[in-house]
Amino acid sequence: MSDSRPIALDAMGGDHAPHEIVAGAVHAVRERRLPVVLVGSPRILYEALADHDATKEVPIVRAEEALAMDEGALASLRRPRSSIAIACHLVRRGDASAVVSAGSTAGIVATGRLRLKAQQGVLRPAIAVALPTLPTPTLLVDAGANAEVKPEMLVQFAHLGAAYAELAYDIPEPRIGLLTIGSEAEKGNKLVKRAHELLQTSPGIHFTGNVEGHDLLTGKVDVVTTDGFTGNVALKTMEGAVRYAFGELAETIGESRLAKFGALMQRGRLRELRRRLDAEAHGGAVLLGLNGTVVIAHGSSKALAISAACQVAADLSAGGIVSRIGDRVAATHRSHRLW
Amino acid sequence: MSDSRPIALDAMGGDHAPHEIVAGAVHAVRERRLPVVLVGSPRILYEALADHDATKEVPIVRAEEALAMDEGALASLRRPRSSIAIACHLVRRGDASAVVSAGSTAGIVATGRLRLKAQQGVLRPAIAVALPTLPTPTLLVDAGANAEVKPEMLVQFAHLGAAYAELAYDIPEPRIGLLTIGSEAEKGNKLVKRAHELLQTSPGIHFTGNVEGHDLLTGKVDVVTTDGFTGNVALKTMEGAVRYAFGELAETIGESRLAKFGALMQRGRLRELRRRLDAEAHGGAVLLGLNGTVVIAHGSSKALAISAACQVAADLSAGGIVSRIGDRVAATHRSHRLW
Numbered sequence: 001m002s003d004s005r006p007i008a009l010d011a012m013g014g015d016h017a018p019h020e021i022v023a024g025a026v027h028a029v030r031e032r033r034l035p036v037v038l039v040g041s042p043r044i045l046y047e048a049l050a051d052h053d054a055t056k057e058v059p060i061v062r063a064e065e066a067l068a069m070d071e072g073a074l075a076s077l078r079r080p081r082s083s084i085a086i087a088c089h090l091v092r093r094g095d096a097s098a099v100v101s102a103g104s105t106a107g108i109v110a111t112g113r114l115r116l117k118a119q120q121g122v123l124r125p126a127i128a129v130a131l132p133t134l135p136t137p138t139l140l141v142d143a144g145a146n147a148e149v150k151p152e153m154l155v156q157f158a159h160l161g162a163a164y165a166e167l168a169y170d171i172p173e174p175r176i177g178l179l180t181i182g183s184e185a186e187k188g189n190k191l192v193k194r195a196h197e198l199l200q201t202s203p204g205i206h207f208t209g210n211v212e213g214h215d216l217l218t219g220k221v222d223v224v225t226t227d228g229f230t231g232n233v234a235l236k237t238m239e240g241a242v243r244y245a246f247g248e249l250a251e252t253i254g255e256s257r258l259a260k261f262g263a264l265m266q267r268g269r270l271r272e273l274r275r276r277l278d279a280e281a282h283g284g285a286v287l288l289g290l291n292g293t294v295v296i297a298h299g300s301s302k303a304l305a306i307s308a309a310c311q312v313a314a315d316l317s318a319g320g321i322v323s324r325i326g327d328r329v330a331a332t333h334r335s336h337r338l339w
Numbered sequence: 340m341s342d343s344r345p346i347a348l349d350a351m352g353g354d355h356a357p358h359e360i361v362a363g364a365v366h367a368v369r370e371r372r373l374p375v376v377l378v379g380s381p382r383i384l385y386e387a388l389a390d391h392d393a394t395k396e397v398p399i400v401r402a403e404e405a406l407a408m409d410e411g412a413l414a415s416l417r418r419p420r421s422s423i424a425i426a427c428h429l430v431r432r433g434d435a436s437a438v439v440s441a442g443s444t445a446g447i448v449a450t451g452r453l454r455l456k457a458q459q460g461v462l463r464p465a466i467a468v469a470l471p472t473l474p475t476p477t478l479l480v481d482a483g484a485n486a487e488v489k490p491e492m493l494v495q496f497a498h499l500g501a502a503y504a505e506l507a508y509d510i511p512e513p514r515i516g517l518l519t520i521g522s523e524a525e526k527g528n529k530l531v532k533r534a535h536e537l538l539q540t541s542p543g544i545h546f547t548g549n550v551e552g553h554d555l556l557t558g559k560v561d562v563v564t565t566d567g568f569t570g571n572v573a574l575k576t577m578e579g580a581v582r583y584a585f586g587e588l589a590e591t592i593g594e595s596r597l598a599k600f601g602a603l604m605q606r607g608r609l610r611e612l613r614r615r616l617d618a619e620a621h622g623g624a625v626l627l628g629l630n631g632t633v634v635i636a637h638g639s640s641k642a643l644a645i646s647a648a649c650q651v652a653a654d655l656s657a658g659g660i661v662s663r664i665g666d667r668v669a670a671t672h673r674s675h676r677l678w
Contacts, residue, residue: 106521144520147520147526147527147528148528148529179572180568180572181483181486181567181568181571181572181575182445187486188486188568189486189487189568190487192568212571212572212575213571213572213573213574213575213576213577213578213579214575214576214578214579214582215579216576216579216580217579217580217582217583218579218583228520229519229520229527229528229569230568230569230572232520232551232552233518233519233520233551233552233569233572233573234552234572234573234576235552236520236551236552236553237552237553237555237573237576237577237580238552238576238577238579238580239552239553240552240553240554240555240556240557240577241555241556241576241577241580241581241584242580242581242583242584243553243556244556244557244581245580245581245584245585246584249588
């Protein structure tokens with residue numbers, strides 16, 4: 001299945017915008033054969049493309065404004081002509097298949113909601129992050145879009161994640177876990193206790209029960225559903241803990257002279273491992289439940305990460321993630337009507 | 340300051356009860372010169388003490404029942420003669436200075452609340468866990484006692500942690516951070532937004548602002564206040580992430596033949612590091628805000644961990660943690676009355 005429409009790449013968002021974004025676009029076009037349009041300031045982008053001799057390979061769509069990395073949700077209202085807003089507009093009009101941005105998460109979420117709108121039947125779009133488990137990633141949904149939720153939304157987050165896992169990892173019946181603080185059904189706060197009940201009887205959901213924080217990286221389930229507050233705290237705690245473990249490890253290795261030879265041998269592998277464990281940098285994040293695919297690349301993304309994010313966006317879009325979510329949500333509504 | 344009253348050690352709680360608990364008691368008495376009474380089945384405990392030739396060094400208080408590790412909060416109501424209930428009773432009567440148990444956390448929290456009661460002015464007792472930061476630990480409060488809280492409780496958790504940090508780590512004005520999903524004041528859910536306002540104007544609180552998951556192990560603050568749901572998810576996520584990082588590391592090292600020599604050299608240090616990073620095993624947890632000190636040792640504790648938990652209990656008790664918390668809470672009430 002192919003889609004000739006290009007990916008709208010927000011060239012102005014991210015710590016290394018626009019140069020690494022442009023380099024990522026060139027990589028995606030040349031190495032991955034993906035159609036990409038860059039959205040941002042034409043003058044700057046033309047010059048950046050010229051550095052790659054790529055002015056004829058990557059079209060530019062004008063957006064003279066940009067959201068700064070520290071601008072939050074409100075900025076999306078104030079800046080209807082920002083690069084991320086224009087990128088969403090291209091998808092809305094059918095001129096692009098998906099959006100990729102390395103800008104501020106809050107800004108992307110707010111702009112996506114405002115410009116693309118939640119798809120029919122979806123209560124709240126949510127962020128899915130792929131955790132580096134094997135053989136396939138565990139998807140954490142919601143990783144930060146919704147700080148305040150209702151139990152029904154946790155069921156929908158499970159559907160959003162299940163649609164993603166089916167499509168991206170070819171898992172026919174994704175196992176769903178509910179993040180809480182004990183494995184027994186009665187453990188947790190009111191929100192998760194009620195969500196536990198709903199998940200048990202939700203059609204289309206293969207609910208395998210509660211999971212705890214230490215289950216996130218064991219591959220016990222394919223999708224972990226949680227509110228965006230807990231999910232974001234868990235995600236950042238995980239990143240901090242991995243960083244801490246490697247920092248302590250470097251000191252431990254440094255302390256031992258005899259170990260230095262071995263340490264040198266390992267340095268390259270350790271760097272690779274560390275990179276893989278950095279969950280956000282690894283999988284990027286996808287904003288699910290909108291009328292269009294939006295991939296949120298890590299703010300620190302360089303060219304290869306941007307190119308990889310374009311691939312994720314292309315795959316989700318080509319696989320029909322929006323209509324898959326629509327089908328799941330509609331089925332839920334039908335089943336509710338029966339009762 | 341010394342207290343001649345013994346520590347009441349629940350001999351029947353924990354994965355390695357009673358033998359490792361008894362061995363821990365013997366260690367605490369002989370090596371740390373701490374007075375300890377063992378609470379549990381006299382026949383079993385007498386035999387275990389005899390193995391250490393210690394029947395004359397460690398007194399026994401009878402409790403014929405015990406809470407199983409998988410028994411939750413309700414069991415504490417059904418079993419008024421459990422070893423943990425009797426241990427609490429000894430503190431309540433003034434016959435012991437503190438309780439130490441490696442039993443189920445839910446059972447200890449429920450029994451402590453029921454038998455010792457919350458101290459005057461404390462809305463909710465909470466669990467403090469010491470995270471392995473340097474130079475002094477960061478205290479995470481609440482790490483799991485209260486899944487459902489109000490903003491005022493988050494302010495009290497800050498006070499509980501501050502009293503602990505002052506006493507145990509000699510920090511005159513502990514820095515308090517509020518766990519949420521962004522550093523700006525407006526980030527988070529309703530609970531933390533309101534708590535943020537309250538913390539800013541709370542006397543006796545040196546509030547340094549919001550912290551995120553990745554700040555938990557950087558030593559940025561001395562006390563992190565959070566609800567017990569988020570705190571428990573964060574704690575377990577941290578443990579899981581460290582375990583995962585070390586597992587991946589072992590594989591990475593294993594893959595490289597050249598690195599094996601270095602790896603062997605590092606194995607001992609790595610084991611030590613891993614142990615230190617296991618937050619719960621490291622610091623143990625303290626249930627703060629009751630009329631008495633209750634230390635919750637990790638369920639997997641062996642003798643040395645039990646002995647270390649007895650030291651924590653003795654130090655907190657000798658330092659007057661209960662009255663320090665009482666003073667802080669009373670000061671809050673007075674300042675509230677002024678308004």
